[in-house]
Amino acid sequence: MTKPDAIAPLLNEHTWSLLRQAHADFHSEASEVYDEVLIEVSDRIRSSRSIGKADIGALLFWKRLRADTRWVRDLMALADSEVRDTTGHAVSAVNDAALDIASAAAEGRKALSALPGFVRGDALASALLTAAAPDRMAVYDRRAQSGLEKLGLSLSAARGRYGRYMAxxxxxxxxxxxxGHPWSPRQVDLALFALGGQKRIS
Incomplete structure (x- = not known):
């Protein structure tokens, strides 16, 4: 495993080939409309500069996460205006050009932590932040974590993980x-997702 997880080391030829092939595999197998929900929500966020309960519900569906949980009930008990006030700070943070990507990610994630369901865990939070800044942010989940590990990259679960992930x-x-492959952060997370889902690496 590598040293500090806040800085991504360069890949060697073997690990780069793994990531590049995973990227190609994803795009050869995934539907062309895979990100339709993400794109639609992102368009709404661009107009409103905040994320409402309906947007969170759509991204929950897109990430295929459970909705029959206490945090969902607690979130639904909040007024949409209150949710938007909180998420507006997150949207502003991840789009702040004065902040580097890792710092913007950390600030955005911190802002979301005030909402039910966003105190711990980064999967849904990262989906919201990616929808809020699709050219800057990326989705984190268990498969992305597994993909990093297969590349020999370390990312601890300690506080502030999403900012370190984005670094x-x-x-x-x-x-x-x-x-020679100009990937966006989203393209990187798709490659990690594909790599993390592989049963075996040849």
Whole structure:
């Protein structure tokens, strides 16, 4: 495993080939409309500059997460205006050009932590932040974590994980661009998702 998880090291030829092939595999197998919900929600957020309960519900469906939980009931008990007030701060943070991507991610994630269901865990939170800033942020989930591990990259579950994840993703995007593949952070997370879902690596 690598050293600090806040900085993404360059990949060697073997690990780069794993990531590049995973990226190709995803795009050869996934539906062309895979991100339709994400794109639709992102368009609404761009107009409203906040994320409402209906948007969160759509992204919950897109990520195929359970909705029969206490935090969903608690979130639904809040006025949409209150939810939007909180998410508006997150939307502003991840789109703040004065902040580097990792810092913007950390600030956005911190803002969402005030809502029920967003105190711990980064899967749904990262989906919201990616919808809020699709050119800057990326989705984190268990498969992305597994993908990182298969590349020999370390990411701990300690507080502030999403900001550290985005530092790694940004480093991988820079590495891909250096190798002639100009991937966005979202393209990196799709490659990690595909790699993390592989049963075996040949």
């Amino acid at each position: 790694i993703v940004n480093g991988l995007a820079s590495e891909a661009e250096r190798r």
